[in-house]
Amino acid sequence: MTDQTRRRYVTYACALGASALTAAWPTETRAHAPPATRRASRWPLYRQFLERFVQADGRVIDYSTPTLQSTSEGQSYGMVFALVADDRDAFDRLWRWSVAHLGNGRLDDKLPAWQWGRRADGTWGVLDRNPAADADLWFAFALAEAARLWQAPSYADAARALLRRVAAQEVVTLPGFGPMLLPGPQGFIDDGPDGSRRWRLNASYLPVPLLRRLAAFDPSGPWDKLAAQVARLIGAVSHAGIVPDWSAYRVGGRRQGFVRDPVKGDVSSYDAVRVYLWAGMTPDQDSTWGAIMQALLPNAARLAGRAAPPEKMYAESGKVEGIGPPAFSAALLPFLQAAGSPALATQMARAQKIVGAPPGPGGPTYYDTVLGLFGLGFMEGRYRFSASGQLDR
Numbered sequence: 001m002t003d004q005t006r007r008r009y010v011t012y013a014c015a016l017g018a019s020a021l022t023a024a025w026p027t028e029t030r031a032h033a034p035p036a037t038r039r040a041s042r043w044p045l046y047r048q049f050l051e052r053f054v055q056a057d058g059r060v061i062d063y064s065t066p067t068l069q070s071t072s073e074g075q076s077y078g079m080v081f082a083l084v085a086d087d088r089d090a091f092d093r094l095w096r097w098s099v100a101h102l103g104n105g106r107l108d109d110k111l112p113a114w115q116w117g118r119r120a121d122g123t124w125g126v127l128d129r130n131p132a133a134d135a136d137l138w139f140a141f142a143l144a145e146a147a148r149l150w151q152a153p154s155y156a157d158a159a160r161a162l163l164r165r166v167a168a169q170e171v172v173t174l175p176g177f178g179p180m181l182l183p184g185p186q187g188f189i190d191d192g193p194d195g196s197r198r199w200r201l202n203a204s205y206l207p208v209p210l211l212r213r214l215a216a217f218d219p220s221g222p223w224d225k226l227a228a229q230v231a232r233l234i235g236a237v238s239h240a241g242i243v244p245d246w247s248a249y250r251v252g253g254r255r256q257g258f259v260r261d262p263v264k265g266d267v268s269s270y271d272a273v274r275v276y277l278w279a280g281m282t283p284d285q286d287s288t289w290g291a292i293m294q295a296l297l298p299n300a301a302r303l304a305g306r307a308a309p310p311e312k313m314y315a316e317s318g319k320v321e322g323i324g325p326p327a328f329s330a331a332l333l334p335f336l337q338a339a340g341s342p343a344l345a346t347q348m349a350r351a352q353k354i355v356g357a358p359p360g361p362g363g364p365t366y367y368d369t370v371l372g373l374f375g376l377g378f379m380e381g382r383y384r385f386s387a388s389g390q391l392d393r
Contacts (some may be wrong), residue, residue, distance in 0.1 A: 020146055040085035043382060045355050045373055047377060050090065051364050054078060058093030059101070062366040067117035067127060074133035075112075077370045079142035082385045084393050088150060091142075095158075098139070102126070106312035108161040110135050112167065113121055114184070130184045132171040134163055134205035137181075141210045144217045145391050156217075163218050171222050174199060175251045179225045180233070181205055190262075196314030200261060204271045205245050205273050206230045208288050213389025231291035234275065241298030242315040246270035266315040270367070273324075273331045275308075278333025283387050293338065300339035303332070326353045327368035330375035337379065351376055 040046055053074075054060050060074035075098040082091035102112035104126075111131035112277075118124055140159045147156035169185040180201060182188045188200040193308035209229035236258045237247040245268055246261035260266050276299065279292045286357065301311060311322030311331060336344040354364045354372040364372065376381060383391040 011255055018059070020386045028262070031048070032224050035224075038085045040082075040090075040375065043085055043377070045369065045376060046081055046085050046087075048355065048364075049078070049081065049239045049369050049373060050259070052091070053369065055097075056093070058090070058095070058097035058364065060094070064365040064367070066303070067115075067119075067251040069115055069117035069127065070097075070101070071116070071178060072098070072112045072117055072132050074138070074370070075102065076135045076138035076142060076368060077373075080138060080391075081370075081373050081377075083142055083149065083391060084377060085392070087151075091146060095143075107158065111141065111162065111165050111185070125301070130186050133166065133181050133183055134164050134202070137205070137207075137210055137214065138168065140217075141213055146212065148390070160218065160341070163214065163221055167221050167299075171226070172199065174249050176248060176256070178229055179222050180229060180249070181226055190244075192253060194253040195251055198248050198250045198259070198262070199249050200246060200263070201237075202246055202271060203230075203233055203237060204245070204274035204278070207274075208282045208286060208292070209278070209385035209389045211389070212286070212387070213385075213391075216388050216390075228287060231288040231295070232281075235295045237315070238295050240318055241300070241302060241314045242268050242313045242318065243272045243275045243296070244268050244315045260316070266317075268313040268315055269311060269324075273328050273371070274337040277371070279330040281374075281378055281385055282333075283385060284338070284385050297339055298333065300341040300343065303317070303336070303343040303347070304341065306343065309347070325368055327351050327364070327371035327375075329353060333375045334378045348379065 001372060015176040018262065026075045035318060053063070056333070059070050061073065062069050075094055078094045081089050082088070082094060098112055099107050102336060103110060113126045113129040113134065114132035114135060116125065117127050117129040119127065133229045140162045142161035143155040166289070172180055172182055174180050180199070182198065183205060190198045190200075192198065194343050206226060208227050208230050209224045211230070214221065215223035215227065233242060237244060238321055244261065244264070244266045247265040248259050248261045250256055250259050254317050279296055282289050282292065309328040310320035311324040311328070313320050331345040332347055333344065333351060336347060351372065357363050382393065385390055
C-alpha cells in the first residue's frame, strides 16, 4: 500500500472518531512431532504450535476444551502453516489424520466432520459429523497450493473432490442477494410459521484471498462470485466497523434482508476477529479491498489509544466489554497495518507475548496460537497472498 493510500484511510478513520472451561494439560497425550524442516526451525511460533498442539500422528488438539477436541478448522489451519514452513512431513501427517478420522478413511466422497474428541462415555471419535465450510475451503486451498508448490498432482485431485462437494452442499443463493456460503450443509436454514425463511451466516468464513485462489484453481466453481459478495456482506451486517460473529438473512414475513442472528445475537468476538485478519491480508489491488476496508475502518479508530482490543463488541449498540487475549492483538495486526493505524505498535508488542509464553493452563491456547501464526507470521513477512490468491512465502 502506498503512503498516500494509508494517509487517506487514516484520515477517514480519524474522522469517524470513534471463557471456556480449561482442561488440564495432559502431557501423556502430547506426543512430540518429528523435527521440522530448516525453514520451520526458523519460525519459533510454528515450532511452538507443533510441540504443544500437534501429535506425532498429525492430530491438532485443543486442550482448552473439555472434550480435548480436534476440529477440521485446526487440521486445515495446520496444513496452511506447514505449507508456509515448507514442512511437507507435517502437512502429510495432518492430512492423513484428517482423512482417517474426520472422513472415516476417505474424503473423496464426503466433506470432513468438523469435530472429533472424547465422548461422554470416554470413547474417542466424531462428536459432530456436520462439516464446517470455512475449514473445507482451507483444506482445499492448502491442497491446491501443495500441488503447485511441491508439484504433487494427487493433492490437486483431493482439492477438486472437496470443492465439488462444497459447491453442491454449502453454497446457496439468497433471494435478492445472490450466492453465499453456508457455515455447513445442515442446521443453518430455518423456515418460520409465517412462510419466512432464514439463513444463518458467518462472515469470517469468507477470506477473499482464499476465494481468489480457488477461483483460479477451479474456474467453473462459484468462488469468484462469492469473493464479490464479501464486501456486500460485511457492509450489510457491520455497524460502525463492528462485524458480528454471526448474522442472518431473511425473506418472507414482515421483515426481509439482513437481521440479527437468532442464536448468537450481535456480539462480535472470537469468530469475527478473523474478518479483520482476512481483510488485512487481502491485497490492496483486489476489487473488494476498498469497500471492505471502508466498512471496517471505524474499528481501527476505536482501537487508537487502547492497550488491548475488547474481548466483545456489540454491533448494534457499539458497546464493548472485557479485554481480548494477546491473540486478538495478533489477529488485528495486518488490518491495523493496512489502515495505517497508530495502534499498530502497541498491539504488535502485546501480540508478541504469545511467542515463548509458558504452556499449560493460563498459557496460549490452540486458538491463541493459530491467530498468532496468521497475524505475526504475516507481519514478519513469512507469507503473503498474491493478487490471484497464491501463497507467496
